[in-house]
Amino acid sequence: MKILVPLKRVADPDNANKVKVNGGKLETTGLEWKPNPFDEYAVETALRLTENGANPKARLGEVVVVSFGPKEVETTLRGALATGADKAIRVDATDEQLDGDVVARALKSLVEKEKPDLVLLGKQAVDGDSNQVGQLLAEYLGWPQATFAGSIKSEDDTKLVVGREVDGGTINLEVTLPAVVSVDLRIVAPTSVSSKHAPAHKYAEGVRFAALMAIMAAKKKPLTEVKLADLASDAALKITYSSFELPPARKAGIKVKSVPELVEKLKSEAKVL
Amino acid sequence: MANILVVAEMHDGKVRKSTHSAITFAKNAGGTFSILVLGQGAKAAAAEVTGYGAQKVLVCDDAYLAAPTAETHAPTIAAAAKGFDVVAFTASSFGKDVAPRVAAKLGAGYAPDISGVKEEGGKLVYRRPVFAGNAFATCSINTPVQVVSARQSEFAPAEPSGGSSPLEDVALAAKDPAAERVKFLGLNAAQSARPDLGEAKVIVSGGRALKEKFAEVLDPLANMLGAAVGASRAACDAGYAPAELQVGQTGRVVAPKLYFAIGISGAIQHLAGMKGSKTIVAINKDPDAPIFQVADYGLVADLFTAVPELVTELKKATG
Numbered sequence: 001m002k003i004l005v006p007l008k009r010v011a012d013p014d015n016a017n018k019v020k021v022n023g024g025k026l027e028t029t030g031l032e033w034k035p036n037p038f039d040e041y042a043v044e045t046a047l048r049l050t051e052n053g054a055n056p057k058a059r060l061g062e063v064v065v066v067s068f069g070p071k072e073v074e075t076t077l078r079g080a081l082a083t084g085a086d087k088a089i090r091v092d093a094t095d096e097q098l099d100g101d102v103v104a105r106a107l108k109s110l111v112e113k114e115k116p117d118l119v120l121l122g123k124q125a126v127d128g129d130s131n132q133v134g135q136l137l138a139e140y141l142g143w144p145q146a147t148f149a150g151s152i153k154s155e156d157d158t159k160l161v162v163g164r165e166v167d168g169g170t171i172n173l174e175v176t177l178p179a180v181v182s183v184d185l186r187i188v189a190p191t192s193v194s195s196k197h198a199p200a201h202k203y204a205e206g207v208r209f210a211a212l213m214a215i216m217a218a219k220k221k222p223l224t225e226v227k228l229a230d231l232a233s234d235a236a237l238k239i240t241y242s243s244f245e246l247p248p249a250r251k252a253g254i255k256v257k258s259v260p261e262l263v264e265k266l267k268s269e270a271k272v273l
Numbered sequence: 274m275a276n277i278l279v280v281a282e283m284h285d286g287k288v289r290k291s292t293h294s295a296i297t298f299a300k301n302a303g304g305t306f307s308i309l310v311l312g313q314g315a316k317a318a319a320a321e322v323t324g325y326g327a328q329k330v331l332v333c334d335d336a337y338l339a340a341p342t343a344e345t346h347a348p349t350i351a352a353a354a355k356g357f358d359v360v361a362f363t364a365s366s367f368g369k370d371v372a373p374r375v376a377a378k379l380g381a382g383y384a385p386d387i388s389g390v391k392e393e394g395g396k397l398v399y400r401r402p403v404f405a406g407n408a409f410a411t412c413s414i415n416t417p418v419q420v421v422s423a424r425q426s427e428f429a430p431a432e433p434s435g436g437s438s439p440l441e442d443v444a445l446a447a448k449d450p451a452a453e454r455v456k457f458l459g460l461n462a463a464q465s466a467r468p469d470l471g472e473a474k475v476i477v478s479g480g481r482a483l484k485e486k487f488a489e490v491l492d493p494l495a496n497m498l499g500a501a502v503g504a505s506r507a508a509c510d511a512g513y514a515p516a517e518l519q520v521g522q523t524g525r526v527v528a529p530k531l532y533f534a535i536g537i538s539g540a541i542q543h544l545a546g547m548k549g550s551k552t553i554v555a556i557n558k559d560p561d562a563p564i565f566q567v568a569d570y571g572l573v574a575d576l577f578t579a580v581p582e583l584v585t586e587l588k589k590a591t592g
């Protein structure tokens with residue numbers, strides 16, 4: 001199976017409380033960059049789906065990672081190559097040129113060139129929280145979609161059974177490839193991905209780390225560059241962000257000393273009981 | 274003045290209550306609105322939304338729409354959107370799944386998770402949280418038709434406004450070939466007699482600290498208060514609570530009148546999902562837990578003794 005995984009770098013979510021707004025503009029300098037966690041889960045999922053049970057060093061199929069951005073995003077791509085992806089593509093662009101729709105349209109062109117059986121991606125990027133690239137891409141390609149996947153089973157290379165995490169439960173879908181699947185948090189639980197080639201051992205919780213040797217080897221793996229304009233001819237953004245502001249601060253609360261005091265406050269002060 | 278199409282969400286032959294948030298969005302945006310109810314049994318279900326002041330309630334009742342998949346629903350929604358300026362969904366998992374697909378069909382821009390809307394210079398502008406709610410963005414959509422999803426936690430369910438909107442049948446649109454490549458195998462519904470997280474006035478949420486005693490400790494408190502139960506990601510991942518109870522940036526976003534965070538540290542991803550609650554109570558044995566920075570009332574205590582005591586005291590206080 002050939003799998004394409006779009007990978008975005010985002011400001012480190014653990015530093016998100018350092019986000020500053022200056023004159024209505026979002027200030028991102030000084031923030032550390034990390035791969036979007038959901039996209040890392042997608043890479044891990046792709047690796048598990050193409051794992052060769054018999055020979056863990058070889059891949060049954062191919063995992064191609066792609067990121068949009070300036071030269072610096074190559075660090076993110078190399079990181080994915082080091083964990084086992086086969087090749088990487090950087091679409092040269094600045095953040096100002098991109099919104100979910102431009103990315104989806106450019107990905108469509110890439111898919112037509114690369115011809116993957118599956119596009120796997122995170123359900124949302126934790127900076128813009130937009131949750132749309134996968135769905136847009138599926139529609140542009142005329143492919144089926146399975147969003148918010150918490151589990152994936154692939155018994156053969158033509159279909160996937162996906163457990164989608166939705167409000168109030170799990171929806172199970174069978175999708176025929178090629179398809180677009182976006183992943184949710186639980187996809188990196190030890191037993192949430194299975195394929196007929198999966199190794200005998202149980203996967204560890206979370207994403208795998210790259211070994212030092214693999215980091216060195218990843219430097220030699222192919223990383224090509226494509227121009228955004230060559231993929232998405234119409235570069236018009238569909239959404240314009242005019243300003244940013246910080247949320248109103250919550251006024252500091254108080255600490256109560258005991259349970260009876262808490263109940264008393266809830267009753268007579270907050271009046272919520 | 275915008276003319277808005279509100280897309281209703283159906284479940285079990287009924288219109289889901291979450292739909293009422295998108296109706297509130299439409300009312301706040303000004304202008305006029307209609308509601309589209311589509312699904313198997315939509316005709317019977319549509320009666321539920323005729324009393325909200327919509328110009329029309331459009332109905333597409335077809336067995337083809339029995340399962341709520343994006344591929345089956347998007348073509349009919351896109352066709353029904355003709356003549357409307359804005360197509361509005363609630364940002365439920367259904368809305369988030371199908372709205373972008375509809376936007377792509379319409380060549381429209383899609384703004385998700387709207388928390389506010391107003392008209393500025395004859396144009397709608399939207400407010401939406403970014404960076405886990407650490408900033409709010411104001412944005413506008415540059416395409417003639419616009420698609421949005423409205424946050425349930427920010428748009429309170431609409432109340433009936435009287436009158437009765439006329440029903441109008443709409444035809445099923447040409448089928449999307451992609452729909453043939455999706456088979457709906459079923460919904461494993463969470464079995465719970467408790468209110469839904471999106472609708473509850475009181476939520477009792479627990480974290481990793483509860484371990485296997487999650488239900489044993491929290492259920493009596495939730496029962497006492499008629500509350501919904503929520504959980505942190507760590508509690509869900511560890512299997513102490515089912516995944517659909519996860520509250521947070523990447524789980525459910527809630528804003529009840531009263532929110533209890535019990536044994537929850539207060540990571541930004543959790544705060545993003547509950548900061549909008551009116552009154553927040555935190556119980557944590559660590560006095561420096563970040564949750565205390567957003568809590569109106571904090572109690573530094575061991576939850577295994579504090580929660581049972583709370584149940585006893587509440588019984589006394591409410592008789």
Ligand SMILES: Cc1cc2nc3c(=O)[nH]c(=O)nc-3n(C[C@H](O)[C@H](O)[C@H](O)COP(=O)(O)OP(=O)(O)OC[C@H]3O[C@@H](n4cnc5c(N)ncnc54)[C@H](O)[C@@H]3O)c2cc1C
Pocket residue numbers: 037038126185479480481482504505506507508519520521522523524525535536537538539540541542543546556557558559562574575576577
């Ligand atoms: C991509 C991504 C998305 C995420 N999305 C979400 C999300 O949507 N929602 C979410 O919640 N998290 C989310 N997280 C996880 C988040 O970062 C935290 O890891 C998580 O919220 C921590 O859960 P917790 O507070 O239950 O556990 P912990 O951080 O382990 O905290 C447990 C708390 O319990 C207290 N405690 C322990 N024992 C007791 C006791 N006996 N009595 C009282 N207090 C006690 C401790 O002092 C501590 O504060 C996400 C993370 C990532 C990377």
